[in-house]
Amino acid sequence: MSAVSLQVALVGNPNCGKTALFNRLTGSRQKVANYAGVTVERKAGELRTLSGQQVRLLDLPGAYSLGATSPDEAITRDVCLGLMAGETRPDLLVCVADATNLRLHLRFVLEVRALGLPMILALNMCDAAARRGIIIDRAKLETLLGVPVVETIAVRADGVGKLVERIDGALPPLSPIAAPADLHAEVRRLIAAAVTMPRRTAALDDQIDRWALHPVGGLLMLSIVMFLIFQAVFSWAAPLQDGIDAGVTAAAAALHAAMPDNTLRSLLVDGMLVGTGSVVVFLPQILLLFLFILVLEESGYLPRAAFLLDRLMVGAGLTGRSFIPLLSSFACAVPGIMAARTIQDPRDRLATILVAPLMTCSARLPVYALLIGAFIPERTVAGIFNLQGLVLFALYVAGIVSALAVAYVMKLVRHDKIEHALLLELPSYRLPHVTDVLIGLWERASIFLKRVGGIILTLTVLLWFLSTYPAAPEGFTGAAIDYSYAGRIGKAMEALFAPIGFNWQICIALIPGLAAREVAVSSLATVYAVSATGDQAAGQLLPLIAAQWSLATALSLIVWYVFAPQCVSTLAVIRRETQSWKIVALAAGYLFALAYGASWITFRIASALT
């Protein structure tokens, strides 16, 4: 690796396409989407220019102003001012502005120019501007601003050539231009001189927003969208899942038949294949869920949903701004909790972080899907709805309702009367780019499969070991697994969990499930495979638990998973984002108490009724 000769930082308003430019310039695949605040951390990448310069490029969170009001904006300010620890002040700033939104974005450009660092202005989304008939006199703008101006289209491969040339060229001379007293007046002057704009908004946005923001129609649309997602996740994925399931079962059976009955066979079949196979089955569902989330993120609809739900969320002690972090938490609470950085208000931010683990993350999906598949009959309700899909939807709703309830209780406890702002930008609608969505899906699939091949496989094998050794001595009555470490640990835990209906097999599965929730499924598969006799061991977890567990136990376990703080990564990211062990303890404590209490009630009621 050659020495970096130039430090360049991308700055600009939120949602002007900095990260898309960054990806295009460095070949990275940082997450992009259509709402303000996708990037909440600085990200570095490198590129080599035509002349062979090695450039270190920094992607910074978007900011409306250098007078930062949120933690992500503060990062941008500190890097620009050279105050960020561990980060040298950039040699060159590439200030990115959305060509369709110059009235807002040029103000920040002027603010950045006053820093006195060499800079280039990149007018991004020039294609969208051209489509709307916006004409920008680039040369004139360059003269008036006194900094080089280039046009870019970050979403096109050939859209950044001029920018690279400019970065490569001699550093534009330092031109310390004091900020004009009235930045807005200056922006108006620039626009009057260099920009012609047929109308202030995109006509299409106006038409869609008439419906999407309508008090009744908008809410109806939002509910339909959310409901469709959950129906689709359950019904569209089924054929693919059945295929994977059949493949795993066949492989396990073949391997079982082909190998002599020894420890290696047990490890390969019971430990590795059955364990990991039981999780891989859920890949289609997880990808479908992500497909919908990615499309929604790219479309620009999410901030609209945040607007529609703001009042409801304020009533519950959150803010409309919590909506996007909480929706991301449906994928995984870790990025969701990090996305809470875009909430300026510390109180709203903390409340969002604390309830984010209650959103049903994709790692819970395998657990829910297994239990629903085993205990909820496949039936059509009211002619069109799949009963299993309805139950899954109800579980998601339960997560949301409890998050609102917990936030409400926190609001009652703290009773402060300070005002908190919303100030949320609604971006222009955009058709999702098929390649971006596909890349996003590919990334999720590889992350998931890496988890299966890494942590899930490791824990499954470890659990297989614990459930196989020590081997039962001659004359030991009862199943061999009862004598193993896992059997003993599970039986010891059973005392704590028997009141909520968990048997010792479930207790064992809870422990590795702390590292990754899906592991609970593979652990159950391994525990039952090891304890099963002979031929029935081949990958049939679902009918096994359907036969052995009571409905009350299954429901209690489902409810446990709605609440339980079953994920070490989530607790770790809470610690990192809040810098406080106290908050981690608070989060883990309240979630555990909720989980135990709710499961206890569920188990008692269900036992009484069945």
Added chain:
Amino acid sequence: MDHRLKDLKLRVEAIVDRVEDVQAADPIAARLRDLGFVAGEPVRVVARGPIGGDPLVVQIGYTRFALRRAEAARVVIRVAA
């Protein structure tokens, strides 16, 4: 009496007159000014929230923002006759 943005009817054009601080060095007012709520800027309410007409979606410059009523109450407007 001053007209306030929070009371502006849907899709009626108005002009921003000023943003008032409700406390000393009001950060919300400062951010509103950063976002373009400054004297002479045309402004329009595009939509109102489903519960109690709160928050509002406001078109300012080329951009749309969702603002709560309390935020919009800081913006003093002039309605074109």
